[in-house]
Amino acid sequence: MTIEEFKSYPNCENYTDEQASNIIQTLEKLAVILFDFTCQQNGMIIDNQVVIKEKEENNLKLAA
Secondary structure, three states: OOHHHHHHHOOOOOHHHHHHHHHHHHHHHHHHHHHHHHHHHHOHHHOOOHHHHHHHHHHHHHHH
16 A cells, blocks of 8 residues: 555545555554464465565565
C-alpha cells in the first residue's frame, strides 16, 4: 500500500506522510504475524518464501 492509497481512506487524509508510512509498516508487520498465526493454527507453514525473497533482496543490494 502506498501513502496515497492509505490517505484515500476516510479519516486518514490528515496524517503526515511520515505518520502514514509508519502506520503502513505497522499494518504490514501485523499482517505477517496474523498470517503466521493462522498458518500455525491450520497446520500450513510456508516460511521458505520469505527466506527466498530476503536472499533475492540481498543479492540486489550487493549488485548495486
